[in-house]
Amino acid sequence: MCMTCGCGTSDVHVEGGGHAHTHTHPDGSTHSHVHDPSQGAHDHVHEAVHEHSHTHADGTVHNHAHAHPHDHSHAPAAGEMHTHADGTTHAHALHDPAHAHHDPAHSHGAEALHYGRGPAGNSAPGMTQSRLVQIERDILSKNDGIAQRNRATLAQRGIFALNLVSSPGSGKTTLLVRTIERLAGRLQVAVIEGDQQTSVDAERIRATGAPALQINTGKGCHLDAAMVETALQRLAPAEDSVLMVENVGNLVCPAAFDLGEARKVVVLSVTEGEDKPLKYPDMFHAASLLLLNKVDLLPYLSFDVERCIEYARRINPSIEILQVSATSGAGLDAWLAWIEAGAHAARRQRLDQVAALQQRVAELEAQVARLQSP
Numbered sequence: 339m340c341m342t343c344g345c346g347t348s349d350v351h352v353e354g355g356g357h358a359h360t361h362t363h364p365d366g367s368t369h370s371h372v373h374d375p376s377q378g379a380h381d382h383v384h385e386a387v388h389e390h391s392h393t394h395a396d397g398t399v400h401n402h403a404h405a406h407p408h409d410h411s412h413a414p415a416a417g418e419m420h421t422h423a424d425g426t427t428h429a430h431a432l433h434d435p436a437h438a439h440h441d442p443a444h445s446h447g448a449e450a451l452h453y454g455r456g457p458a459g460n461s462a463p464g465m466t467q468s469r470l471v472q473i474e475r476d477i478l479s480k481n482d483g484i485a486q487r488n489r490a491t492l493a494q495r496g497i498f499a500l501n502l503v504s505s506p507g508s509g510k511t512t513l514l515v516r517t518i519e520r521l522a523g524r525l526q527v528a529v530i531e532g533d534q535q536t537s538v539d540a541e542r543i544r545a546t547g548a549p550a551l552q553i554n555t556g557k558g559c560h561l562d563a564a565m566v567e568t569a570l571q572r573l574a575p576a577e578d579s580v581l582m583v584e585n586v587g588n589l590v591c592p593a594a595f596d597l598g599e600a601r602k603v604v605v606l607s608v609t610e611g612e613d614k615p616l617k618y619p620d621m622f623h624a625a626s627l628l629l630l631n632k633v634d635l636l637p638y639l640s641f642d643v644e645r646c647i648e649y650a651r652r653i654n655p656s657i658e659i660l661q662v663s664a665t666s667g668a669g670l671d672a673w674l675a676w677i678e679a680g681a682h683a684a685r686r687q688r689l690d691q692v693a694a695l696q697q698r699v700a701e702l703e704a705q706v707a708r709l710q711s712p
């Protein structure tokens with residue numbers, strides 16, 4: 339998950355509301371407050387933390403703290419002593435005389451720099467691995483609790499909810515527009531749109547006649563469950579309908595955030611290259627369905643469809659894959675059938691819940707009648 343890209347300090351705006359701010363402090367604590375839209379801008383400055391985590395090329399990690407501005411570098415091939423949390427120390431030689439200590443990864447030879455091999459799978463200047471793990475756990479467990487609430491609300495109303503994720507421009511909104519048009523008269527569709535700025539996608543959806551609500555995430559690069567909970571209250575999608583959530587265009591961060599959806603659908607367009615499932619495995623692992631979009635462009639590209647499918651299944655053996663073109667309409671029948679099957683199952687589940695509750699009420703009424711009879 340992302341703690342290096344500004345998600346933690348996002349400036350979120352749900353259409354029709356004020357500006358809610360969440361600030362993450364260097365010690366990992368957060369606070370939120372809401373501004374009236376008429377209020378001016380303001381800044382929050384946090385003190386830098388002089389604590390360093392080093393990930394070595396072999397994946398081992400150690401931390402140390404400094405009480406002084408951190409701008410020193412190492413002499414050529416000088417042995418540098420590091421003390422680990424458990425008190426053990428070791429020295430290693432640094433090969434690059436210009437190697438500044440604020441770079442958390444030490445490269446040896448021509449090896450790739452890998453910042454994701456520590457326990458956090460991530461790196462942020464000034465943060466230890468254990469602190470990163472702690473922050474991620476705190477954020478995600480809070481998010482997951484709200485997502486479960488969303489999931490229960492959606493299930494009670496028989497709503498089939500999809501979370502559409504992809505890189506920017508893969509065709510999510512175009513697909514949604516075509517899907518809504520093709521489902522007209524068969525299924526009601528409501529849309530929650532996620533973008534950093536602008537309401538253009540929500541406007542494109544509303545032009546079809548479907549209800550849509552825009553969430554602007556500001557610096558944030560993904561939707562989270564709390565944003566969707568607020569949007570659901572405003573949008574109030576109809577019983578037994580379909581809810582489509584178009585996430586912020588980003589193949590990384592939205593993978594970690596459960597919104598309470600029934601399924602994540604990853605859209606990959608053929609112009610992006612067949613290697614994307616291997617490069618962004620979390621997203622393809624989290625998704626139930628891969629929509630391979632813009633197949634109308636295949637004659638003009640060297641995109642290898644079979645190889646892409648093989649890569650996607652290597653990451654996620656059970657992922658379903660449909661080849662579509664939002665503009666030509668190719669493959670859309672299979673996509674619509676997939677949605678209708680999901681919507682039917684959500685409706686069936688709601689009716690089963692209602693039947694079970696009715697049966698329970700009848701049993702309790704019979705029990706009361708027995709107790710009241712002389």
Ligand SMILES: Nc1nc2c(ncn2[C@@H]2O[C@H](COP(=O)(O)OP(=O)(O)OP(=O)(O)O)[C@@H](O)[C@H]2O)c(=O)[nH]1
Pocket residue numbers: 504505506507508509510511512513539586587631632633634635662663664665666
């Ligand atoms: N040739 C072709 N172009 C497509 C297809 N689907 C979408 N496009 C084009 O791709 C561009 C981006 O489409 P959008 O629907 O805005 O993509 P998006 O994923 O919603 O983009 P963001 O919301 O910015 O992440 C537009 O110019 C579309 O016309 C397709 O199936 N074939």
Ligand SMILES: [Mg+2]
Pocket residue numbers: 510511512539584
């Ligand atoms: Mg879009």
